[in-house]
Amino acid sequence: MSLPSDQPYSHETVLLHETVEAVDVGSGVYVDGTFGRGGHSRLLLSRLDADARLIVFDKDPLAIATANELAAEDSRVTVVQRGFAELSSVLKQAGLMGQVSGILLDLGVSSPQLDDAERGFSFRADGPLDMRMNPESGESAAQWIARVSEKELADVLFQYGDERFSRRIARAIVTARQKQPIERTLQLAEIIKTAHPKWDHKKHPATKSFQAIRIAVNGELDELDAVLSASVGALKPGGRLAVISFHSLEDRAVKQFIKLQAKGPELPPGLPVRDEDIHVTMKAVGKAIKASAEEVAVNVRSRSAVLRVAEKLSR
Known part of the structure; x- marks a missing residue:
């Protein structure tokens, strides 16, 4: 994906095909909650129908500049310069709660942010x-x-x-x-x-x-909790949530969230409740996916990436 001419930092999108395949069903409304430099969004757009819609979120001004370039190329794209924690409010305002086919989250810091010493993320460059x-x-x-x-x-x-x-x-x-x-x-x-x-x-x-x-x-973990909770109401039945984590705190939060949605709330032992009365909202799709040895060899930052996928249930 091309970057603005004054932006020399490149970004290798992690688990690109695995993540897009996890949410790709062709039509409807999709959300890329962490646009970054648009790797996932571009591949997703190449597979979506002409009447599909992609809403992209990011806080970073440089990421937003790239997202606006993409929106100028593709009318299916809507750009939101906010954190993904505001997913629910944005979708409610647009009248799209419960209508989303796929939500994609690529957590952590992007390579351009890490590589640009002026952003202050790096302990190797002043x-x-x-x-x-x-x-x-x-x-x-x-x-x-x-x-x-x-x-x-x-x-x-x-x-x-x-x-x-x-x-x-x-x-x-x-x-x-x-x-x-x-x-x-x-x-x-x-x-x-x-x-x-x-x-x-x-x-x-x-x-x-x-x-x-x-x-x-x-406030990354609080924002993650907020968007995970919002995803349940945002997705339509059959809609998918795909989350890439890069450290154990994130991955644990995602794993526990999916487990809770798939199992339902903890109830006291012996409580006379039928299985059909337990509020189950999602199911896990497959097992956690990690980057292949080939991807790690090309992009060492992918070595800690973990992708987890969940699907919204109809009941």
């Missing part, structure tokens, strides 16, 4: 400590780090990054910010590296902490 999916809105990572308490920071590093040395790193960050503001990515990465007593030398010691801070700054 740039402003931003990390916002939409740099024009909300609180930057630098602003968050400047105000967060040591306890909350340690909790975020542990819960969102699975960082064993979260307390030690949090203490080091709080101590460092008392001397001078932490405003650059390499500045933060060096503080974490110095504080970290032990790490896998194949992985940068700031990897988990940067992931955790990014998740906190963007």
Whole structure:
């Protein structure tokens, strides 16, 4: 897919064919909740009927610029510069709740965002400590780090990054910010590296902490919970939800959501309820799908990707 002329960063779409095939039935309304650079959307459009409709969401201004180019080429495309957590409100306003044939979510950060040091996601290249999916809105990572308490920071590093040395790193960050503001990515990465007593030398010691801070700054898990809940009401019977996750927190949330929808709410043992009275909304479609060895060889970032698919039931 082409990028704007002033955007030198490329993006390899992960699990491209597997994801599109999971939701592709040809006609109706579809949603790409994470447009990125449009890899999934373009392939999906190539398979949809002429009267189909594709609504694409993204917060990132550069992604929106690319999405607007696609909309200019294809009248089936509607562009929404919002996070996918607002799926329900957008569809309600358009009168499309319960009419969606497919919802596609490719979670995490795109390659252009990671590779552009000015976005502040990278611990390998110096740039402003931003990390916002939409740099024009909300609180930057630098602003968050400047105000967060040591306890909350340690909790975020542990819960969102699975960082064993979260307390030690949090203490080091709080101590460092008392001397001078932490405003650059390499500045933060060096503080974490110095504080970290032990790490896998194949992985940068700031990897988990940067992931955790990014998740906190963007409210990613809360947004994921919101869009998963909204998907039940948005999809029509037989409609598909396809979600690509890149770390265990995301994948666990998706897996548990699908399991709950397929099983129904937990009820007290011995409660006299018939199976047909249990509110089951979805079923899992197949098993979790991971990138092939061939894809990982071409795009190393696909190695942690997990695709899960669910289908809306008629009852």
